[in-house]
Amino acid sequence: MMNLRRAALAIAAFLFAFPVLAQTCTFTMTDMNFGFVNLASGSAVDTTATLNVTCTNPLAQGLSVRICPNINAGSGGQSSGIRRMLQGSNILNYQLYQNAGRTTSWGSTTQPALGSPPPIDLLLPILPPLLGTASRTVYGRILASQASAARGIYLSSFAGAQTSFTYTTYTLLAPNCADVTQNPTLVPFNVTAAVEPTCLVSAQPINFGNQGVLSNAVDATGTITLTCTANLAYSIALNGGLTGSPPAARQMVLGGSSILYGLYRDAARSNVWGSTAGQVVTGTGSGASQNVTVYGRVPAQPTPAPGNYTDTVVVTVSY
CATH class of the missing domain: 2.60.40.1090 (Fimbrial-type adhesion domain)
Structure with missing residues (x-):
């Protein structure tokens, strides 16, 4: 009886420790800084930010991971799917995009008016160092025809729940991002622009x-x-x-x-x-x-x- 009891305790401890070795992903996102912008001509202004992803595969299993980088409206809010930077009561409209042509918005499953998040799929390596990495460009644009924007510094902050990057592993068929709610991760960054007097x-x-x-x-x-x-x-x-x-x-x-x-x-x-x-x-x-x-x-x-x-x-x- 004593031996059986010791065996049961050992198994319980082993099972408890197992999830620590599960696949994990970490993210970094650079700030999107438009710098000093001249809006008097009414033209759009473009810039970019970079998202970096690192996922571990400690069990060396042949799995893939689907990452859903959900980016909401930010502290500036949005109107009809257009994001906003604020300077007090002054508004500067901008948007985040998935592609260099800036035709497909980068959004979130929780705020569909902004668009959808672009899924990132990683095949996890089974050889050391057992790390899968990816980099994605986030394309930003201050929208055209905003010559009436007052000068000053505009900001939208993506802190807290404004970002929720979720991910899960899969073997053959990748799940839809609408169904991926596991491992929500907050990835803070800022979007800023300084409208210069001109x-x-x-x-x-x-x-x-x-x-x-x-x-x-x-x-x-x-x-x-x-x-x-x-x-x-x-x-x-x-x-x-x-x-x-x-x-x-x-x-x-x-x-x-x-x-x-x-x-x-x-x-x-x-x-x-x-x-x-x-x-x-x-x-x-x-x-x-x-x-x-x-x-x-x-x-x-x-x-x-x-x-x-x-x-x-x-x-x-x-x-």
Whole structure:
């Protein structure tokens, strides 16, 4: 009886220790950092992160393991399947993808609106070091047409239950990820982007047209078009042209002859537009295209020889 009792205890201890040798997987995920992004053009911005997987096979059994890397919405949340980074109440829309073409979203079995997780299948080696490894790229994209996003640092954190990588072994047929709930593992990482302040600027020429004798003032207008980061204060200065002349006495030149003209901030042509304090135009970006009118005037003056008179004025936007 004593021997039998000792045998039973030994078997129980052996069975209890057996699961410690089961297959295990570990994961690391790099942060996805878009860095400083310029959204004024309205274009998408891409970057990547890397998922690394290591699975052990201590029993040297010829098994495969299916890994289901479920990635939820993150702390920024999601809207209609589009993930969001946040800066206070400001939102920056982005998405995670399975492929470089960014056509297949990387999602989760628990949040199907985001898409499905891409299964990773590993054949576990039966020879030392008995480790199976895999690496997967996670493709990120800040979606296009977000020029209205305010400047600053945006974040979505994938801590806690925002990720749940599950896995199980199999021999022939891999299970569907919807059925793989074993070994849930939390894999934290962050998605960040810094929207930098910027302005895009273009200018439409001012054409005073064909004129005869300059006995009367001739007026014309041009347009400066800006697209600046939302809530970004800016100022627009105009230099003195090729001759470096004062704002109301700029010169269009042809050879040794010239025509005086001025550029103004108002339709009445009473406020000159130059490059010193009190002569510039100020505004605040909205993320959308903004048009600013430049008012030009050729005052009455002696008429020079016929020809095409021109000048080039540099537009400088400060922010």
